[in-house]
Amino acid sequence: LAGELRFRLTASRDPASFSSGVDMTNKREVPWCIPLPAIAGNQTFASVRHILTAVDATVPQQLMDLARKHYHKFLSGNLMGTRHLHAFGQPFDIPLDRGKITFAVVGKDRVAYARLKNISSFHTGRCPGDSEPLERHFPVSGTIICCFEPSSLPEHSGKRVVVLRVLRSLEWDPIRPNPTYTGPPIPPELYPQAGQLLMTFRYRKPRVWALDVDRSGWKRSNTAAPFAILFENALEYGSLA
Incomplete structure (x- = not known):
């Protein structure tokens, strides 16, 4: 498929x-x-x-x-805008100032859709003892080419977790500070670096962006579940595109 x-x-x-x-x-x-x-x-x-x-x-x-x-x-799934993936290491683009990206993850005999929100953003407010309203921030502009990888980080040992590897930025849309950003100062780790894992800002600290494909919660379904197909394909056909 x-x-x-x-x-x-x-x-x-x-x-x-x-x-x-x-x-x-x-x-x-x-x-x-x-x-x-x-x-x-x-x-x-x-x-x-x-x-x-x-x-x-x-x-x-x-x-x-x-x-x-x-x-x-x-x-x-919006054929023109959807990123179609079947393997770890398969490159795709992420506009850093866009809120939603749709993926069609293609397996041996099925297709599953995942819509990821705010990959390159973070929010402030609504933390315990925080009186500020929730506000979403996109501190960086530009477009990056990246790929999904199975995480090898110690904290993800024994789990099926995907992370994002930054491959490069587009020459015509390079990584740069978002001129409309008015949030708090951000650590340098939040600027995507070629060859490094994509970072995010959670609980007021830089952290590796990651998704556990098997995580379940009682409030809502796991939006990362479709990426389990990448692990299935890796076992069936090999690990990389």
């Missing part, structure tokens, strides 16, 4: 140059792609389906039929 149609840029028309080419990327500097469920369910791609299943036979008809069952899920 994690199959995608991509464009590859090559040095010449010679098919032999395909292996040395690179995937075409979109404005967000991640590979441009059409997910397999979109190909399976959209009549516009009927000729592509025929090539994949009958001409090249790279996709079994049974798999294409399964992908078609997930087509409406992909539509409801």
Whole structure:
């Protein structure tokens, strides 16, 4: 189900140059792609389906039929804005001043959606003895390319916890202080650093941003549960994209 149609840029028309080419990327500097469920369910791609299943036979008809069952899920998840993931180490972009990002996590035979809120922000107020109203802050602007990893931190030992590794920032939208930020001074750790784990600010201290995919609570469901698929895929196919 994690199959995608991509464009590859090559040095010449010679098919032999395909292996040395690179995937075409979109404005967000991640590979441009059409997910397999979109190909399976959209009549516009009927000729592509025929090539994949009958001409090249790279996709079994049974798999294409399964992908078609997930087509409406992909539509409801906003195909253009959703980050489609299937493995740890798979890069995607995060605008640091955006409140919500939707992920479609694709497994062997299912697709689960997760909407994460305020990945790069923190709030002040409403702490014990704090009379200030709750206020959400986005201290940093820019867009970063990052990936999910299974946490190897000691405090997460024995748990299925995902963390975010910062890979780089976009040249056209670099990391910088948010000019509209009016909150308290922030520690330097909150500025994303290439190669480091993404940090957040909780309980008035810098902490590693992390999600426990198995955590349960009586008040609400675990929004991180869909990322359990990444652990399942790692066991089935290998750990990294």
